Amino acid sequence: MTIEAAPVHHLELVPMGDGAWRLCDRSRVRxxxxxxxxxxxxxxxxxxxxxxxxxxxxGAGVETFPSLEAVLVAGTRRLSSTVGSDSKPVPIPHRAPLSFRWTRRSAR
Known part of the structure; x- marks a missing residue:
């Protein structure tokens, strides 16, 4: 079973046995x-x-779903949260350089 999750992702359920699958993102193959x-x-x-x-x-973890479709939707959400955006990064507050702090102290 495969699903076209988004223009970027292609999810595939790979059977491993009776009632067991691997969920893979096949877009990496392309x-x-x-x-x-x-x-x-x-x-x-x-x-x-x-x-x-x-x-x-x-983010490792275990979840229970009512259907395989719900698993695929959850996989799509996990992948879509990693797709980049065009927004600017949030600036990280920082302290003044040491040289600036030392000149201010010596001026006192």
């Missing part, structure tokens, strides 16, 4: 990356019919 794509999560169907995703890319 850009000359790893042949299998970037591994985002391991997914397993639980006994109750839900799906458990073990995230391994950008």
């Amino acid at each position: 850009l000359g990356g790893d042949e299998d794509g970037t591994l985002l999560a391991y997914i397993e169907r639980l006994a109750g019919g839900e799906y458990e995703a073990v995230w391994v890319w950008r």
Whole structure:
């Protein structure tokens, strides 16, 4: 099963066995990356019919979803949060250089 998540991402569920998948971003393959794509999560169907995703890319964690589609949507959200924007970076406050601090002290 594949999904076109965004113009940048191409998610693919790669079967690993009965009720288990790997969720990969295949867009990295087209850009000359790893042949299998970037591994985002391991997914397993639980006994109750839900799906458990073990995230391994950008923030490890475990989540439970009602469907595979919900897992794909969550994967898309994780990837879209890493897409760059055109906004300027937030400036980091800093202290005056040491030379400036020493000249101010000596003037006292």
